[in-house]
Structure formats: C-alpha cells, structure tokens
Amino acid sequence: KTRLHWMVILLISLILIFSTVSCSNKNEQTTPNEELKTGTEEPNQQTETFQDQGIYTGQIDNNSVEIRTKNEIMALQLTDEVRQVIETLVENDEVTFEYEKNKVGQLILTKLEKINSYKTSQRKLPKEKDIEIFVEGTKELRKAYLNESTLGYSIYVQPQFTFSGEEPGKDILFWNNDGNYYIRIEKLPDDVNIEDMRKNAALELQTIGKVYERNVEEIFDPFFRTAKFFLTSSTSQLTQNIMLIEIDGTLFKFKFNFPNGEAAEGVTPSLWAMLKTIDVNQ
Structure with a gap:
C-alpha cells in the first residue's frame, strides 16, 4: 500500500512537470509574433528635393520670385534661408537653385545661389544698352541686358532671349518662344588646333546633310569676317x-541652329547682333 501511494505521487508530479514545460514552450513561441506586430511601422516619407538653374527675373511679391529655366517659367515660394540671397540679385542674374513641392503643389525655394563668377561692378560695363539690329536692311536699336558667363566673358541679351550655361565649358543663347532657335557658345583654349576643329565641325554637321565651307569674306556682317x-x-x-x-x-566656337520658318527673319538678326557684344574678361 505504501509503495502504491508513492507511485501515485510520482505520477502526479510527472504530469505537473510536463504541463509546466508545455506552457512555457507556448509562451516562447508567441513572443516573436508579438514582437513582429509591434515592430511593423511605416517608413518615414522624405520630401524630394529638385535642382535646376535659370535666370532670375525678379520678385512676384514679398513671398515669391520668378525664375526662367530653359523649359519653363517657375514661380517659387520664398523661405527664410534664401531671402538674404534675393537682396543681392538683380534682374537677369544666372542662378542655381533647389526646391521642394508641398502637399498642395506649391514650389518652395530652399536654396539659391548666383553662379556668375564675374561681377558687373568689376567689369565696369553698363547693366543695359541699346544694340543695333539689322532687319531686312533696316537698322533698329533694341534694349539688351548684361549677362556674365561663368566661362569668363560677358554678353548683352535681349529680353526675348535667354542666356545660360548648358554643358561644362559651353553656354547657350536661345529664343524664349522657340528654343530651337539657338546658338551654342564655346570658349576654346589658346592651344586649340584649328584644322582639327574644322574637321570635327564638318563631321558634326554631316548629320544634317552636305557640308559647305563659305568664304568668310562674303559674310554679311564685317564683324564676323575675321572668322577662322x-x-x-x-x-x-x-x-x-x-x-x-x-x-x-580668345577663340570661340559658335554653333547656330536655325529652323527655316517665318520667324527666322526676325529672330536670327537678333542672335547675330548679340554675339557682337561679347566682351572677354581680362
């Protein structure tokens, strides 16, 4: 009887031990799931920043400015970080800038920098002047504004046109109404090989059609008759x-791109005339 009594006690003890271990395993299995649930959170959404460059055309009001890029005219809301920069700019300054879009689609200007490396005051050139344009044999005077290239020269540009840096070592001057009317301007190093430049230029133009070399003495404007x-x-x-x-x-390479449309008669004389105002910084 005593032996039976102890066997019953032993059996009950074993049952209790197995029950405790089983419960412990269940608790351990549920813990990771709970951690996964609490650890699942949505990632933080960061505001996307855009970069561009263009021509500063002035303030729209106390809280916004207008910048003209190659593709569009942009209205941007000012932030405190850029207000001091705005005070140093004048119309037609070339700038680089960064901006963000808020939830309602407004463009918020977060960074602004003038990229002209040569100041107008250092060049002692007037900010604006009238330049001569010959249209169908008639001379006209049209107002143009001083623009400074980061390549070390200045040029006077009419309001209907935009002048800006385009590629490393190159600028572009184009008509605002149709950017296909443009001149790409490249300032060349002193040791450039003229014959190599001529061959490369011919290869570049072959994509259009047959290439002809014109006698520079026959160019309509005497200014350009010194061309190589x-x-x-x-x-x-x-x-x-x-x-x-x-x-x-200083040697310059000009690449002219002129569509043969009705606008050419009024646009191309202005582009030629603006090239004549180039002044190299000494």
Missing part, C-alpha cells in the same frame, strides 16, 4: 552653321 572658318549645312526645315572666330584675343 565658317561651315554650313541645311535641309528644307533646318540650317546649322559652325564658326570659329577670335574675339578679344
């Missing part, structure tokens, strides 16, 4: 020219 060469290629829709010319002791 003047190559041209055209179709019924488009004319492209490449000129190499020395201005103020």
Whole structure:
C-alpha cells in the first residue's frame, strides 16, 4: 500500500512537470509574433528635393520670385534661408537653385545661389544698352541686358532671349518662344588646333546633310569676317552653321541652329547682333 501511494505521487508530479514545460514552450513561441506586430511601422516619407538653374527675373511679391529655366517659367515660394540671397540679385542674374513641392503643389525655394563668377561692378560695363539690329536692311536699336558667363566673358541679351550655361565649358543663347532657335557658345583654349576643329565641325554637321565651307569674306556682317572658318549645312526645315572666330584675343566656337520658318527673319538678326557684344574678361 505504501509503495502504491508513492507511485501515485510520482505520477502526479510527472504530469505537473510536463504541463509546466508545455506552457512555457507556448509562451516562447508567441513572443516573436508579438514582437513582429509591434515592430511593423511605416517608413518615414522624405520630401524630394529638385535642382535646376535659370535666370532670375525678379520678385512676384514679398513671398515669391520668378525664375526662367530653359523649359519653363517657375514661380517659387520664398523661405527664410534664401531671402538674404534675393537682396543681392538683380534682374537677369544666372542662378542655381533647389526646391521642394508641398502637399498642395506649391514650389518652395530652399536654396539659391548666383553662379556668375564675374561681377558687373568689376567689369565696369553698363547693366543695359541699346544694340543695333539689322532687319531686312533696316537698322533698329533694341534694349539688351548684361549677362556674365561663368566661362569668363560677358554678353548683352535681349529680353526675348535667354542666356545660360548648358554643358561644362559651353553656354547657350536661345529664343524664349522657340528654343530651337539657338546658338551654342564655346570658349576654346589658346592651344586649340584649328584644322582639327574644322574637321570635327564638318563631321558634326554631316548629320544634317552636305557640308559647305563659305568664304568668310562674303559674310554679311564685317564683324564676323575675321572668322577662322565658317561651315554650313541645311535641309528644307533646318540650317546649322559652325564658326570659329577670335574675339578679344580668345577663340570661340559658335554653333547656330536655325529652323527655316517665318520667324527666322526676325529672330536670327537678333542672335547675330548679340554675339557682337561679347566682351572677354581680362
């Protein structure tokens, strides 16, 4: 009887031990699931920042400004970080900038910097002047504004056109109403090989059609008759020219892209005239 009594006690003890272990395992299995549930959170959404460059055209009001890029005219809301920079700018300054879009689609200007490396005051040139334009044999005077290139020269630009940096070592001057009317301006190093430049220019124009080299003495404006060469290629829709010319002791490459439309008669004389105002910083 005593032996039976102890066997019953032992059996009950074993049952209790197994029950405790089983409960413990269940608790351990549920803990990771609970941690997974509490650890699942939505990632923080960061505001996207955009970068661009263009021409500062002025303030719209006390809280916003207008910047004209190659593709559009942008209205941007000011932040405290850029207000001091705005006070140092004048109309037609070239700038780089960063902006964000808020929830209602407004563009918020977060960073602004003038990229002209040469100040107008250092050049002692007037901020604006009238330049001569010859349209269908008639001379006209049209107002143009001083623009400074980061490549070390200045040029006067009419309000209907935009001048800005485009690629490393190159600028572009284009008509605001149709950007296909443009001149790409490249300031060249002193040791450039003229013959190599002529060959490369011919290859560049071959994508349009047959390439012709014009006699520079026959160029309509005497200013450009000092060109090292003047190559041209055209179709019924488009004319492209490449000129190499020395201005103020510095070689420049001009690539002209002119659609053969009605607008050409009024636009191209202005583009030619603005090139004549190039002044190299000494």
